[in-house]
Amino acid sequence: MDIIEKLIEKSPTGYTEARFHKREKNQIILRKGELEDITSEIYQGVGIRVLHEGAWGFSSVNSTDESLLEEALQTAVKMAKAASRKKKKKVQLQKITPVTGKFEPDIKDPLSNHSLEEKIELCVETDKSVRSHKDIKSSFIYYQELVDSKCIVTSDGSCISLSDSKPQFYVGAVAGSGSDLVSYIDAFGTTAGWELFEKSPPEAMVEKAASLAQQLLKAKYPKGGKATVILDPALVGLLCHEAVGHTMEADIALTGAVTRDKIGEMVASERVTMVDSGVIQAGGWIPVDDEGVSCKDVTLIEKGVLTGFLHNRETAFIMDTEPTGNARAWEYDLEPLIRMRTTYIKEGDWKKEEIIENTKKGYLLKGAGSGQADSNAQFMFQVKEAYTIENGELGNLLRSVTMTGNAFDVLKTVDAVGNTLDFDMGFGGCGKGQPAKVDGGGPWLRCDVLVGGR
């Protein structure tokens, strides 16, 4: 910390930010009983970003040696000067209240308390358990932990140290034979220590993955077409993150996303209130961002009305509002970008069972697979489980189901919102030029979408 503070004091430009980041990653992958991957990595260094005459320059170094840091600082300044000569619109930064202090999540059982052997044994036993099921041809077990230490110092007075711990665990089963193969992966990740496995016990994940792979093998494909659906918290989270959230990132909005001029407009049902939070200890937990800005909760949609964007200091200045603490960099040698954190819809007052009983015809959709969306809020998501609903009763399981639509058109059709809240998107990550750990969720809710089928 002292070395970085001294570096900032020496900077010749208006704004300088230096971020020391040490990341320890451990990873184990088993496929069909064989250890495919066992990796331990330390990736560390200091990233330095400067603003000079309205343009950004960046450099980094894999050391905390003072002379190398000064060299990197001079390089960043040189880059900013070069960029400023061709940059049209000069960058200005919104003022902030500096943040100082030490930040860490509430961890009950640190990952470092558990040896490599224990982690390997967990994966090996889970793998054996998957393959002991009838009709299961192959298996996939994946454990990863990311443990971070950061120090961030800015010339505007922020000076923080932060630690983080984000494990994730996947259990996958493949059923079938020949050209008819079906896979199901159950995955969970969050900000936690080893207590991750209390919330999501491996035995339960094994049973879910194996039984669903077996069932999906025999399942039919859906017909396809517009339908009333009930979404689980995982799919609600994906809708919030992928279909809405990216259009609410101020850099994307400013480029021309459909949300750009819609603040104050009704974009969803009045039953929908959507928030992006850095405070909730889910997979997207960050208390202070990589610009040294405090991570306040941002209400994106309030009772159906679009209320706010996600900002860094640059976009906050452009839109004349407060920064929201959404500037995040994946590793030390990357610049911070506007990223989401934990994005969710707030709970309502229906019980899940009531929503199902109240639905005459449609589908119950569970489990978020991959998802993509455009800046015009058109989305397409893979659904892991889908069940028919007829006259309030659940029917058959269907396979290879997708849901598509325009996010805001879909949110306008929300007519029932559940009364419990869950987050189930903390595994994997978001890609936007660089990865980010995020999370999403909400209650069970009912809406209309286009269901993809064959």
Place this chain on the structure above:
Amino acid sequence: MDLLGTVEDVVTFCENRGAEAEVSGIKTKEVIVAMERSDIKLCIKQNTTGVGIRTLIGNSMGFASCNSLDERITTETAEKAVSMSRKTPPLPFCTLASPGRLPDVPGLYDPEIQNIDEEDAISIAHNMITAIREDPRVFIDSGELSISVREKAISTSTGISAAEKKSRLSWLLIAIAREKDEVGSFEYEYGCTTKVKEVYAEETARMIAEKAAANLHPQKIESFSGDIILGPGAVVDLIVDPFVSSVNANNVYRGQSVLAQKLTEEVASDVVTIRDHAVLPGDFNASAFDREGTPHQNVTIVENGVLTQFMYDSLAANRENVSPTGNATGTVREIPMIGVTNFVVDETSRALDTIVEEADTGLLITRYSGTAERISGDFSGAVKGAQYIKSGEIQHPVKEAAIAGNIFEILPRITDVSEETLRYPKMVLPYMKIPEMQIIV
């Protein structure tokens, strides 16, 4: 010390601790210009280094990596890898690669790159922005130009010792068109070269502007059955991942490939030839050796529709007592895995214009946004940047249409492959026509 000397020293260290080792190292000097909202966003200059250390004691593997070539740090990392291989269960058939004669792959390094500085890089980026803005409706959402010199080296206890230096110039753009309140579907383009004088970034910018503008004012259509012409971007989104996964010999072994029993059989139409051409002289993706140090080669995977070869690393090759095909891939931060280096679908002599003219009713699809399941090949999703074709002419862009099916069922039904190709990271792909597809609205 030079990079090769560093990785060789780490191998010796591991051997002195009782383990065999494969050590890969990297040194990169790069300048990156990031673009955003049709303006220069940020200029980056940095050097990065790293080693990846894989150790074996018997068949028990350990892997550790760090982002430094400093002796103290690489030694600590090597100790960790050796310690891991004392604790992990053995992986049958896991060995280090054997040395082989490396091919000569000329033209990978252009000394002119030493004369390029950040001012030149910013100038190229600025020219891309200017080219796109010739159409005031089109904006760069984001983009990046990267100019780098990359050195890699590998040394193993089995006697492999190799190093290579490459000049790499690449760029990517994401652009959208906006007119009044309407935002069109975004377009993505990529370009690359090893030669400074052959940078074609402005041409890429003009191409993407034209494509983004063509996505404005999409119109609704009715569901129909007709021809789909997949653009290279749609081939990436829809076909490549499940196909590559299915010809991965490790996935074949693990029961995760539908092509497992199909060697020497027709798996695609006879107009389709697919290679991993890793030794193309002067090519951006080319290299003399793979991630394990095995010599690269031109691997023909599908020839005129017939599946001729799976892709092997040394693990998969040992299992079947065959030679590896030089398909071990990955950065120094990860264990080698089977993958592609320069995935090419051979072009033909058929012009895209001719292919379109011969379509009665159909869609020309730029991108696909949906599922493409790796194992089963099932797909279902939305077509993006699609143009409606009627009586052999492009009529208008299309709003909201979806397709569904199975990749392995449509590969044999491809009737046409174009002479035009586009580059994507690690790929060179043409346009492909598939008749009698159901388009759902």
